[in-house]
Amino acid sequence: MNIVRLAVAGTLESNDVLVSVAPGEGRVEIEVESIVLDQFGENIRQAAQEVIGEIGITSAKVRLEDRGALDCTVKARVETALRRAGEAQK
Amino acid sequence: MSKVIATLSDAIREAGLKDGMTVSFHHHLRNGDFVLNMVMEEIARQGIKGLTVQASSLFDCHYPLIEHIRNGVVCRIETDYMNGQIAKAISEGLMERPVLFRSHGGRPAAIDSGRVTIDVAFIAAPASDPMGNANGISGPSACGSLGYAIPDSRRAKKAVIITDNLLPYPLSPASIEETDVDLVVKVDSIGDPKGIVSGTTRMTRDPVALTIARYAAQVIEHSGLLKEGFSFQTGAGGASLAVTQYLKPIMKRLGITGSFGLGGITGYLVDMLEEGYFTSLMDVQCFDLKAVESISKNPLHKEISASRYASPLAKSAAVNALDVVVLGATQIDTGFNVNVHTDSNGYITGGSGGHSDTAAGAKLAMIVAPLFRARLPIVVDKVLCTSTPGSTVDVLVTQRGVAVNPQRKELKDMLKAGGLPVYEIEELKQLAENYTGAPKPSRPFGRTVAEVEYRDFSIIDRIGCVER
Amino acid sequence: MRRTMLFIPGNSPAMLLNADIHQSDAVILDLEDAVAPAEKDAARVLVRNAIKTLGFSGTEIIVRLNPLDTEYIRDDLETVIPLKPSLVMPTKVSDAGYIQQVSAIMTQVEEKHGIPVGTVGIIALLETAEGIENAYQIAKADKRVKALFLGAEDLTSDLQAARTKKGDEILYARGRIVMAARAAQVDVYDTPFTDVNDDDGLSKDAEFAKGLGFTGKAAISPRHVAAINEVFSPSEKEIAYAREVMDVIEEAKKLGKGAISLHGKMVDKPIVDRARRVLEAAAALGLGGYEHE
Numbered sequence: 001m002n003i004v005r006l007a008v009a010g011t012l013e014s015n016d017v018l019v020s021v022a023p024g025e026g027r028v029e030i031e032v033e034s035i036v037l038d039q040f041g042e043n044i045r046q047a048a049q050e051v052i053g054e055i056g057i058t059s060a061k062v063r064l065e066d067r068g069a070l071d072c073t074v075k076a077r078v079e080t081a082l083r084r085a086g087e088a089q090k
Numbered sequence: 091m092s093k094v095i096a097t098l099s100d101a102i103r104e105a106g107l108k109d110g111m112t113v114s115f116h117h118h119l120r121n122g123d124f125v126l127n128m129v130m131e132e133i134a135r136q137g138i139k140g141l142t143v144q145a146s147s148l149f150d151c152h153y154p155l156i157e158h159i160r161n162g163v164v165c166r167i168e169t170d171y172m173n174g175q176i177a178k179a180i181s182e183g184l185m186e187r188p189v190l191f192r193s194h195g196g197r198p199a200a201i202d203s204g205r206v207t208i209d210v211a212f213i214a215a216p217a218s219d220p221m222g223n224a225n226g227i228s229g230p231s232a233c234g235s236l237g238y239a240i241p242d243s244r245r246a247k248k249a250v251i252i253t254d255n256l257l258p259y260p261l262s263p264a265s266i267e268e269t270d271v272d273l274v275v276k277v278d279s280i281g282d283p284k285g286i287v288s289g290t291t292r293m294t295r296d297p298v299a300l301t302i303a304r305y306a307a308q309v310i311e312h313s314g315l316l317k318e319g320f321s322f323q324t325g326a327g328g329a330s331l332a333v334t335q336y337l338k339p340i341m342k343r344l345g346i347t348g349s350f351g352l353g354g355i356t357g358y359l360v361d362m363l364e365e366g367y368f369t370s371l372m373d374v375q376c377f378d379l380k381a382v383e384s385i386s387k388n389p390l391h392k393e394i395s396a397s398r399y400a401s402p403l404a405k406s407a408a409v410n411a412l413d414v415v416v417l418g419a420t421q422i423d424t425g426f427n428v429n430v431h432t433d434s435n436g437y438i439t440g441g442s443g444g445h446s447d448t449a450a451g452a453k454l455a456m457i458v459a460p461l462f463r464a465r466l467p468i469v470v471d472k473v474l475c476t477s478t479p480g481s482t483v484d485v486l487v488t489q490r491g492v493a494v495n496p497q498r499k500e501l502k503d504m505l506k507a508g509g510l511p512v513y514e515i516e517e518l519k520q521l522a523e524n525y526t527g528a529p530k531p532s533r534p535f536g537r538t539v540a541e542v543e544y545r546d547f548s549i550i551d552r553i554g555c556v557e558r
Numbered sequence: 559m560r561r562t563m564l565f566i567p568g569n570s571p572a573m574l575l576n577a578d579i580h581q582s583d584a585v586i587l588d589l590e591d592a593v594a595p596a597e598k599d600a601a602r603v604l605v606r607n608a609i610k611t612l613g614f615s616g617t618e619i620i621v622r623l624n625p626l627d628t629e630y631i632r633d634d635l636e637t638v639i640p641l642k643p644s645l646v647m648p649t650k651v652s653d654a655g656y657i658q659q660v661s662a663i664m665t666q667v668e669e670k671h672g673i674p675v676g677t678v679g680i681i682a683l684l685e686t687a688e689g690i691e692n693a694y695q696i697a698k699a700d701k702r703v704k705a706l707f708l709g710a711e712d713l714t715s716d717l718q719a720a721r722t723k724k725g726d727e728i729l730y731a732r733g734r735i736v737m738a739a740r741a742a743q744v745d746v747y748d749t750p751f752t753d754v755n756d757d758d759g760l761s762k763d764a765e766f767a768k769g770l771g772f773t774g775k776a777a778i779s780p781r782h783v784a785a786i787n788e789v790f791s792p793s794e795k796e797i798a799y800a801r802e803v804m805d806v807i808e809e810a811k812k813l814g815k816g817a818i819s820l821h822g823k824m825v826d827k828p829i830v831d832r833a834r835r836v837l838e839a840a841a842a843l844g845l846g847g848y849e850h851e
Contacts, residue, residue, distance in 0.1 A: 009600050014464055015572040036465050038435060039529035068464025070525055072607040073571040080600040297780035301579050304784075489579045490615075525575070525612070 003060040007084035010069075010077035017044075017069040019077040021085040024059035028052055034066035047074040055082055093274045094220045098132050098252070101275045102210075105248040107133065110140045111209035114246060116239035117147035117171075118214070118226060118375065122285025125214035125252050127154050128277065134163045142166040144208055146197060146238040146396070147441070150174025151285060159184055168206070170194050171441030180539055181437045183555040189438075189540040191431065194374070195400025195409065195447035196545040198241040203403055205547065211246035213239045213266060214280045218253040222271025223264035226376075227386035229255030231281040234376025234385045235355075236265040240395035243270040254280045265393055291326055291356040291378040299329040301489040302458050305510065306416060307336030309487055311344075312508030313454050313501060315413040318346055322368075323353040323448055324416040326377040329458040333416050334358045341367055352408050353399070353415075353444060355391070360384040363391060372408050374399040374444075400447035402545045409444070409451030417445055419457045419486075421473045424515050426480030426495050428457060429473035431542060434466045436535055436556050442477050447545055449482040454501075461488040466529060467522035469493075469515060474532065476551040477542060486515060493518050533557075559842040560584050560618060561774040561790035562783050563707075563747060567592035568601035568622075574608040577617070580780035581787065584618035589634050590625070590649050598630050602637045609641045619643040620681060625650045626659060635660075639667040639678055645704060650712070651682040653692045654699035661700045676702060681747070685709030686716045690731045693738030706739045707776065708732060710749035723759055725766075736771040745773040754779045764789035791843055792836045800833035800840075 003023045010018045030052075032044050044066055052062065062078065069077070095101040107113070113133070115126045126145065131154065133141065139162050143155070146169065153175040158164045168190040172180070180189055192200060200206040215224035216231045226236040231254060243249045243266045251266065251274045294300065306329065310316050322337070324330045335358070341348065348368040351359040355373040357380030363371050364384075371391040376382045384391045400409045409415075420439070421429040428449075433439045449455035455478075459468045468488065484501060486493045493515035494502035506512045513521070535554025544550040564582035566573050568589045577585045587608070593601040609619060621638045623646055624630035631648075638646065648660045657680060668675050680702040684690055690713065697703055710728045711721060719727040732748065739746035748767035751760045764775050764786050775786045792800070803825055810818045818825045 013570075013572065015575060036434075036529070038532060040465055040527065042530070043527050068466070069571060070465060070575065070611075071527065072611040073604065076604040076607040077600070080603050083599065297580060298576050300781065301576075489576060 001055055001057060001082070001086040003057060003082065003085045004087045005085055007081050009080035009084060012065060012067055015068050015070070015073065017064050017066040017074050017077050019081040020063045021081040022061040024061050026059050028057060028059065029061045031061075031063045032066065033064065036066070036068055043071060044074055047071040048078045051075045051078045052082065055079065057082060060085070092220050093222055093271060094256070095273050095275050098128060098275050098277065099136070101250050101273050102129070102132055102136060104273055105210045105250055107138055107210050109138055112142040112144050112207060114144040114208040114211040114242045115146070116213065116236070116242065117145065117149070118233040118236055118238060119231060119281040119286050121149040121151045122231075122282040123149070123151055123214065124279060124281050125212060126152055129212045129252070130155065130158050130163065134158055134161065139163055140165045142168065144206060145169045146194070147171040147443070148173075148176055150176075152176055156184060166190075168192065169441065170197055171443050173439055177438040181432075181553070181556045183536065183539060185539065188538045188552070191441050191540055191542045193400070193442040193446045193545050194238070194396055194444040195402055195407065196543060196547070198395070198397040199401040199403040199545065200547070201241045201245045202397055202401060208242055208246035210248045210250060211239075211242035212250050212252055213243055215251045215253040215266065216280065217255045217257055217261060218251045218274055219257055219259040219261040220274055221259055221268040222249070222251045222266065222274050223259070223261040223268045224251050224253065224266040224271070225261065225263055226265060227263075227382065229253075231255070231279070231283060231286060232382050233286050234382035235373045235393045237374035237394055237399060238396045239266060241397050243267075248272045250275060252277055252280060254278060287376060287382060288378045290380065291331065291358065293335060293358070294328050294332050296328065298460050298489050300332055302329040302460065302487055303332035304336050305489075305492060306333045306456060306458050306487045307340055308508060308510055309456060309485060309492060309505060310337060310414055310454070311340050312504050312510065313414070314504055315454055316340070316344065316346060320346055320348040321350045321352065321411060321413045322348060323351065323412055323414070323452070325418055326354055326356050327418065330416045330418055331356060331358060333458070334362065338362065338367060350408075352412055353448070355381040355385070357381060360391070363388070372399070400444055400451070402447070402450075407451070409448050412448060412452040414454045414456065415448040415452040416456050416458055417449065419459045419468065421470050422457055422459070422468060422483070422486055422515075423470050423473045423480070424519060426483040426486070426515065427473050427476045428478040428480070428483055429475045430477045431475040431540075432553060434474070434532075436474050436532060436554065438540060438553060442542070446478040446482070449478045450545065455482055455484050457483060457486045459486070459488060461490050461518065461522045462526050465526045467519060467526055469519035469522060475542060475553050479544070479550065486518065488518060490521060491518055559839060560745065562786045563620060563774065563776045564780060564783055565592065565622075565750070565776065565778050568605045569593050569597050571604065574604065575612065578614040580783045582617065582777065582780075582783045583774070583787075584620050584644070585614065586620045586622050586647060586776065588622045589630070590622045598624065599633075602634060606637050606641060609638070609643065620645045620647055622647040622683070623649060623660075626656055631660070632663060635663050635667055639664055640671045640673070642673060642677055645679045645681045647681045647683050647707065649683045649709075650686055650689070651684055651696055652686055652688045654695040657682060657696055657699035657703060661702050664702065678702070679704040681705040681707050683707045683709050684735060685712035687713065690734055693735050694741055697738050697742030697744050703742075703744055705745035705747060705773070706735050707747040708735050708749045711752070723753065723756075725763070732767070732770050732772075740771060746771070748772040748775040750776040750778045751782060752778060754781060757785060761785050761789060792840045792845065796836050797840045797845060800836040803829060803833035804837065
């Protein structure tokens with residue numbers, strides 16, 4: 001799937017994460033901001049990467065503003081944002 | 091003779107304040123307090139330096155202290171609690187000398203025993219007569235109890251009443267008595283009522299907090315302590331306060347009348363007094379307008395001093411007669427040690443207040459907290475700061491289960507028999523981490539910015555500088 | 559044993575995370591009214607991940623679907639059926655054909671994912687006059703249908719009646735849906751009580767529903783769960799009476815007696831059946847219904 005437009009998913013409420021996706025420049029860039037960055041920054045980045053890999057994205061800018069989301073929420077929001085930003089399929 | 095002095099400036103001079111002395115303040119006006127800032131500003135103007143500020147608590151409104159520290163007016167802080175901008179600045183290394191944290195019981199013990207010398211106590215009073223008979227129950231800045239100011243008034247070398255409500259002699263009742271007061275200053279306003287007490291303390295609607303509170307009430311029911319003459323203290327926030335809501339129907343069903351409700355008092359405890367669930371309230375601090383109104387009218391709602399509330403050196407103190415206390419925590423470790431001084435990143439965000447005193451005194455000290463907050467598990471291997479030692483903490487209540495201190499085997503059996511979901515504390519830690527994952531250990535902290543003095547005057551922990 | 563079904567908004571991570579702590583027998587993860595149209599895709603993925611990872615500690619999972627005439631329902635089913643929730647809840651169900659269409663999509667998804675056909679059941683939300691009139695046909699429409707559920711808010715709007723706390727306007731619908739569900743031998747659930755500040759009203763409303771024959775009741779607030787559970791659990795008195803009934807039956811069998819009476823009243827088959835159901839329910843709830851047998 002190719003990222004063709006800007007899209008967001010999620011919220012800034014507690015236990016949620018706001019994910020913004022934009023077309024990339026030939027690679028995947030992930031930026032994480034979090035209230036639990038020290039404790040869980042790596043987990044958040046990994047969760048995002050996993051979803052990006054599963055969907056098969058090779059070029060995108062992905063920004064996460066995290067408010068203490070669990071991995072299953074991070075993954076859900078990243079997936080939704082990517083699909084919203086991807087070219088319409090099916 | 092009159093003790094009334096025309097200006098604050100004159101009062102500071104008259105009291106003989108000099109470089110290096112100790113000035114004290116109480117926190118009954120909480121985040122609406124004007125008095126600490128106005129006194130410190132005048133002191134700074136007079137060029138006095140190197141003071142120790144001895145405050146029962148500091149709030150966000152006291153941020154001007156940051157400048158006074160930078161300018162050398164203040165070189166030492168001793169307090170029971172601090173939050174807001176001042177707490178953040180101190181965590182980041184504002185002061186050369188570490189802050190000394192005491193508890194609400196340790197502070198009056200230190201004052202009464204002479205361990206702490208207060209040169210001048212500046213006592214904000216919502217009402218006072220010209221001789222310094224003062225109380226907190228009337229006037230535009232009414233705050234109810236003045237319990238935390240009483241030891242200061244009795245022991246300070248000089249006691250200065252600062253009021254915006256000067257009434258005719260003799261003012262009655264007098265929480266602070268003329269025998270202890272040197273000077274009285276009338277100012278325009280001592281505080282912003284909006285920051286002093288909440289209009290009404292709001293009961294939480296957070297379903298997680300309510301679930302915790304329901305379990306907490308069940309723990310009390312099955313603790314063996316809920317019988318005639320039961321005594322109780324709880325906090326004013328979230329799950330702690332909500333415990334009263336679930337405790338009431340249980341007391342009603344069992345037909346039990348409690349003896350006293352203790353501590354910071356909210357309208358919910360006032361309701362319980364008025365509805366006959368308790369026969370008295372012992373009030374060191376009012377949290378809302380209903381409590382203020384009640385203490386001014388109801389003879390069964392009694393003001394008590396900080397010494398009587400919790401001093402470990404008093405011949406007896408109310409905390410020692412307490413059956414159950416419900417307390418919060420930012421962290422609790424597998425040894426049941428509780429942190430209420432810092433957040434999970436090591437920033438100072440609070441302090442013991444009466445936490446360690448009531449835990450030590452009460453027959454059942456219960457910590458209520460969600461299993462995790464914003465992905466940070468509440469149970470950790472080692473708390474960042476020990477505020478209350480695990481030997482005084484009996485049970486942790488979360489929304490998914492309860493853990494009992496292994497020292498309290500009989501309690502564990504009773505709670506199990508009562509049908510509560512009882513786990514080992516390590517199991518609750520694991521349960522939380524099943525959701526959150528294991529948090530990465532925090533980075534090492536820098537030099538000591540605060541020391542925590544336990545109520546026996548030993549230093550039980552040190553808080554390190556947060557390096558950004 | 560399902561007495562309570564608690565609604566949880568499908569797009570709220572904080573609510574989903576703690577959906578299972580309120581002692582509700584089932585949770586309804588809502589993809590319909592609680593989710594804005596622009597967030598349907600987000601809620602679907604979030605609910606899917608939540609079911610996949612959170613476990614819900616044994617609480618039964620029901621997913622409320624968007625209506626059949628929307629573009630969403632196929633995606634809803636394709637996303638949630640592979641996770642095998644206990645039930646899905648089609649909404650605004652009007653007739654048997656509606657259920658058959660939903661069931662056909664479910665079958666397709668189950669086959670595609672190698673799940674035995676019929677694994678996931680249906681609880682049909684009836685919230686239109688037409689749906690209530692067709693209640694029995696709906697209950698009998700497909701083997702997947704395990705329960706009917708009355709939705710009074712939309713129904714009263716369809717009836718052009720005002721929704722009141724007393725509920726006279728839904729009395730017929732309540733009676734009708736209970737009759738239909740019992741005739742078709744499926745469970746039947748009452749509409750949620752909507753005032754979160756009237757505990758007394760809630761208990762009365764639940765008592766009334768229990769009296770009409772409902773199996774249980776939905777809740778829109780976690781604060782309602784305990785009261786509903788209490789109403790729909792057998793009381794100590796009911797359990798004690800049921801035990802007495804079973805005891806006299808045993809006694810009579812031993813003695814070879816035909817006609818049996820208890821406290822001066824005939825004990826006939828309906829009374830025995832009821833006693834058995836009370837004890838089964840009590841046993842399921844750990845209230846010690848059958849422990850002496």
